Amino acid sequence: MTEREAPRPALPVGDLISEDFAKLKLRLIAGSSGLRRQITIGGAFRPGLALAGGLEELEPGTLQILGRSEIAYLSRIPDAQRKELLQLLAQSSVACLVLAQGADPPDDLVGAVEERGVPLLSTRSATTLAIEVLGRFLEERLAPSVTIHGTCMDIYGVGVLILGESGVGKSESALELIQRGHRLIADDTVSIRRIGAVLSASGPELSRYHMEVRGLGIINIKDLFGVAAVRERKDIDLVIQLDPWRNDKNYDRLGLDMRTYKVLGATLPFIEMPVGPGRNLSILLEVAARHHMLRSKGYHPAKELAGKIEETLRRRS
Numbered sequence: 106m107t108e109r110e111a112p113r114p115a116l117p118v119g120d121l122i123s124e125d126f127a128k129l130k131l132r133l134i135a136g137s138s139g140l141r142r143q144i145t146i147g148g149a150f151r152p153g154l155a156l157a158g159g160l161e162e163l164e165p166g167t168l169q170i171l172g173r174s175e176i177a178y179l180s181r182i183p184d185a186q187r188k189e190l191l192q193l194l195a196q197s198s199v200a201c202l203v204l205a206q207g208a209d210p211p212d213d214l215v216g217a218v219e220e221r222g223v224p225l226l227s228t229r230s231a232t233t234l235a236i237e238v239l240g241r242f243l244e245e246r247l248a249p250s251v252t253i254h255g256t257c258m259d260i261y262g263v264g265v266l267i268l269g270e271s272g273v274g275k276s277e278s279a280l281e282l283i284q285r286g287h288r289l290i291a292d293d294t295v296s297i298r299r300i301g302a303v304l305s306a307s308g309p310e311l312s313r314y315h316m317e318v319r320g321l322g323i324i325n326i327k328d329l330f331g332v333a334a335v336r337e338r339k340d341i342d343l344v345i346q347l348d349p350w351r352n353d354k355n356y357d358r359l360g361l362d363m364r365t366y367k368v369l370g371a372t373l374p375f376i377e378m379p380v381g382p383g384r385n386l387s388i389l390l391e392v393a394a395r396h397h398m399l400r401s402k403g404y405h406p407a408k409e410l411a412g413k414i415e416e417t418l419r420r421r422s
Contacts, residue, residue, distance in 0.1 A: 165198030172232035269347030350381030
């Protein structure tokens with residue numbers, strides 16, 4: 106497998122302001138000199154107990170949301186303590202601060218972020234809504250990603266990542282699967298992003314829905330077979346490696362032990378499928394997808410058969 110991991114993603118705070126968050130309507134209050142600061146951690150966070158003396162625990166590169174409870178706490182503490190606390194907050198390595206529910210920022214906070222160049226944004230939306238919208242957006246934009254040489258298909262609703270060396274038959278198998286009613290996600294180059302524990306696959310925007318078929322050249326699956334033959338993205342459920350048949354290699358014939366494959370730290374079920382004359386790969390890939398669906402529901406035919414054999418031998422003995 107050829108795997109090329111993308112550099113750690115980051116988002117300038119200025120880009121966050123330019124996004125059209127219809128529900129939030131973010132606006133800049135102070136700290137305009139820090140709009141180039143980078144948000145590097147997906148999700149939206151609240152400082153919470155860190156304001157009570159643990160500001161060093163705030164993770165660098167995060168977006169921190171100050172809700173009504175944080176502002177109320179700051180208004181209750183003595184002026185000198187609040188000023189020192191806000192100075193320390195501005196000195197931290199957080200990317201930016203967001204005031205929720207249209208709260209009025211303390212003057213000490215405005216002065217501290219202006220001095221340190223920390224963008225201070227505001228929204229009239231509720232804290233929970235701001236955390237949900239911004240958190241989901243940042244998780245998507247800052248998700249770790251990797252590019253893999255392979256093909257990704259939606260087979261019976263199962264996201265199947267098909268790997269194998271060039272010329273082994275990945276594209277030809279995918280083409281036959283498309284003719285049988287399944288959907289193409291990406292061919293040759295598969296972009297994978299990890300959002301939480303889920304791996305989402307898509308094709309590069311430039312070559313999306315295109316496929317290279319030896320002898321035919323580049324074809325557009327969407328134009329040839331219609332919009333129902335393609336999908337923009339799909340979560341990966343199963344990895345299948347197409348391996349040229351080798352007589353000196355022992356292949357799994359029972360399937361009692363499920364192998365796994367790691368991508369971006371996530372573990373996926375893995376099947377190594379030998380490719381040889383007379384093997385109909387598209388049907389085998391369909392069966393593999395159906396088999397995976399059954400196993401995910403707890404049905405394991407190999408183990409069931411092994412149990413029956415063991416029970417029969419026990420009775421006879």
